[in-house]
Amino acid sequence: MAASGAEGLPGRREGGGGEAAVLRGHEGAVLAVRFNGDGNYCLSCGRDRTLRLWNPHRPAHIKTYSSHAREVRDVHVTTDNAKLVSCGGDRQLFYWDVSSGRVIRKFRGHDSEVNSVKFNEYNSVVVSAGYDRSVRAFDCRSQSAEPIQIVDSFQDSVMSVILTKTEIIAGSVDGTVRTFDIRMGREVVDNLGHPVNCISLSNDGNCILASCLDSTLRLLDRSTGELLQEYKGHTCKSFKMDCCLTNTDAHVVSGSEDGFIFFWDLVDASVVSSFRAHSSVVTSVSYHPKDACMLTSSVDGTVRVWKQ
């Protein structure tokens, strides 16, 4: 199944490699899986209202965090691995202590489901994107549960948010990727014309990969806003699915609604590799920050670890 030119990519191969582990435990769809900062651990969350901390390399289930009252859609961990933030159907952000497994704070403010959440570089602010067409920032250091910033210039549900040192970037179903430059006080709107499902930042920080609901991934140059490349072949029409770039920025990875994983060459947009990873929708892919290792999660309730 793997095409030529897929050397160095995790996935199913003819001789060895491929799937390294299956992390089972979620009772129901796994909606997101994320490596932590150094890639030694991973977190998954799902429809069973729990977050699970795993060691994907051993593999071992370490801890379950359950306090959510509805499905958990996204999770992010601080760089020092001390705190978690998660969001989901219950319109709140949960700010967790990793070791004790207790909720430190719940950030209210969103009027609807929260799709995505991220810590900033200093782990002092949590920025979340919600179905209520807004991006909200919450202060982790204050006692207040109210947002310190509300960005509501979006026309439709905001699906994904990523942060850089100085910017908040968010992709919305209204077809825009909006970059909010805190330093400059500017909002840059890149209208892609198609609903944006997920955005991902390249490791060099110069490009944004936007997964659109017309089954196309689009690579944007951040400085000029021009479209660099389009990646097609997978199916992404109705579910919230993740996309990402590999650690070397050489390939683009995305799941597909038929359970396949697709690898594209970044430059010439050819499908380098594709294989069936799950029996159902691949909801999330996460690539190891250093090694050729990848996590995929699916509606079939499993998280799979793929290695070279």
Next chain:
Amino acid sequence: MDEGDEDYVVYGTPIEREEETSARKRRAIADAGQLRALPPWKQEVRDEEGRRRFHGAFTGGFSAGYYNTAGSKEGWTPQTFTSSRKNRADVKQQSIYNFLDEDDIKDMGGRALETSMQFDTFGFTAAELARKEAEKEQEKRPSAIPGPVPDEIVRPAANSIGIKLLMKMGWRQGRSIKDTHADSLYESRREARKAFLAFSRDKDGPELAEIESSRSESEKYPERSDDIFGGTKSTPVYVLNPKQDLHGLGYDPFKHAPEFRDRKRSRESRDKDRGNNKTGKYAPGFGIGALEELDIEDEDIYASGFDFEQMEVEEVEPTKMIGDSWHKLVDRKRGSMLSFKVASNSDYVLERFRPPVIPADFESRHKFPTTLESTNKFPELPPPEVPPPEDNNLRLLIEGSAAMVARCGKSIEDLYKEKSKTNQLFLFLSGGEGHNYYERKLWEQKQKRGDLGRQNNTKSMKSSDEKMNAENRGKVLGERPLDRSSKASSLSVDVKEVIHLQSNLGDTFIKPVGLSESLKPFKYDPAKQERFEQFLREKYHGGLRAAQPFITNIMSETDRARERLDFEAAAEAIEKGTWSKEKETDPLSILKDLPFINDQRFVSSTEVEKHGVSKDEQKVIHPKREEFEWRPSPILCKRFDLIDPFMGKLPPVQRPRSRMDSLIFMTETIKSSKSEEAIASTRDSILLSHSESKETEKQLITQETDAEPIAADVQRPVDLYKAIFSDDSDDDDADEGNSGHSTDPVKTNEGANMTLNRLVAGDFLESLGKELGLEVPTDKPGPPDKPPNSILVEAASKGDINSSSVHEKLTSQHEEFDRPMEEKHKDNISKSADNVVTNLSINQNEESKPHSRHQRSRSRTPDSDSSDDYRDKKRKTHSRRRRSRSPSTDSSSDRHRSKRNRSKATHRKRGTTDTDSSSDHLYRDRSKSEGKSRKRSRHHKHRRKDGHKNR
């Protein structure tokens, strides 16, 4: 045994005997008698079994509790009071059971709520009851095992041993006992398949194979269960009419309307069928809370199902089979009960016709071969040429009447005919002599008239057509305009004609506007052009407005308004003669210049083409980039460790109240700074010329009053206490130095005002201060050069002291007085470092100039020291300014005079145009409340002293 207990060593726990318990009872009673003799604090309360325990209120009565009272050692403690404001006391549902012992409850057992045997469907309570009965019996009759039989030993049998045995042999619920051929066949087949799969499983792809196998199995499964199990099942376990409604037992809502029963049942079964596929798909394994309602969020959107669902299929097998049979039963029932059955596939298919293909050469407007009139009135061939009758008179008459009839129509002919009945002269009309000639003449005349009026006729026809032309019709019918590129020219001609006609028609009534062909800005939309011309006519000549313009009913009010604006713009352009110039450039540029054209609801085909092109271009443009201003909140910037790009700038949106304040302050700041500048320029001259003193005094006081709010602005909003204290400390120092007790009231009043201002101004002040601190250039003279100024004025008005020396003396005095206060301020400064820094920078800016000027003698320039020390000094001067701003502080000896002057100034000021009413008001207020505030100030002083002590 009672007596000799002590002598025996007992191993294990003795089994209590009935006699023994009764013996203990007896002893307890005896003890109770004994107890009565004991003093109350040694008495122990025991129950009838001799156990030491409290009694319930209902049986034990007062014998429980402390010393056989109902109280406790602490006495009777009422329920603790909980404020219902913060945490509401949870309402305790008190029932009788709260006050009962278990014994009591047991006694009351008969009254407890239980399911009566009658309605005990599942026999559970019955079993329970039977067990209880057995226990009671057990108590009554002696047995080998004394006491009640423990539950662990005796258990109700769940299944009969026969069923168990059958189950062990492979029988399952719902299956017949006989071993059928089909069953065994299936088993063997299944075994074979399993073996085969195990054999064929690939090492490389076990996962895939597993998936495949599970899939294939699940695919084959349903048919298998149908054809094999269908035969073997014997006793399907189901309840024929399970009670699923909410009606009372035995109530039949369809008693008198049996026809509805079938409908309901069919609907239910349909729901059930569908529910398996669609609605029941909630994420497995977890329900939702009782308080949350099941909504769309809980639906499983990943409808394709799960791995484990497939795995579960095998276990669910029997129940599923039951379900199948149930469905079948329902189906059969439905079939028999209903006279009509819904066909699974009907041959009635909704036919859909494609829209008719309009030929490319189709013209939307019918073209008549001849004029309308001729086709209507002269379908027949022209009558043959007839020689005129001999009678010349008759000929003339015929010709005249023919012309008349031709001009005026058939009615006149009828009229003539009426007349001709009596008059011989007109017999030719009704077929008499010369009728043929008349016919011929009439035709000729009509032809002639037709030729003449053809133009007009076509025009009128077109104008009537205009009301419903192709475009309009297309609009009404929602047709897409055809591609008319081939006939674009003809169309344009038509349109031109129409427009021309319209204007011509208009010209007959109104003086022509004189729109040349080039001056038609809305050529591509004739309807609009027409409206435009109508508009022009109305505009220039005040023509009558049509009661119901025929297009406007399609347009909304806003569209009309927008169009009117467009028209006005276009008319203006035409007037200026710019339109024709614009027109010469390519039409696309006009399109760009007139964005409103894009908004029009219906565009002709050429327009559509253009739009299509532009849309394509837009698509190509994606991704499109736009940039806006965005204001991050300061705290966000702080958390991101970035400098707020909007720091110091006024927030764009504020609470309305504070905005009002800000507006007021803003104007005042500007005003005062201006006046200050003017004053600064004349200050030197003031020093010299005493004669001008009154004038300048007035000015200064005006300025002073103006400056008041600014001073408040510049202050960092501190809390009320601090503000009052610092003011008071100022006062105190001044009092000691100047021995002016009477200065207090005004000052404190002022202080109160200031704090009030601060509180009211709130956030705005800070931001304003920041803005000033950032943006105001350093050499800009700030407001707070009041104190020296006013001092100077005083000195000048006195006239007998060297003003400069006085000034110096006074400043040095102030310097001294301020010293302790400065120390105090240091605390504040160190406390709120950030804000103070910004604040001070403002002060610095504002004060730098006067400071440098007036303290030149001390050879200190503000620019030279920028250290903290300097800041402190700034702060100091700042506070001095604040203090001396209140006029009474300056020199107590001259207080009366200055007051008089002030009031004078106020009066004068009222006369001047540049009256600042608010400051004026402030003054009046102050003078009014002077007496009152004296008291208050004293109070403040005391408080301040207390504060000192506390510190």
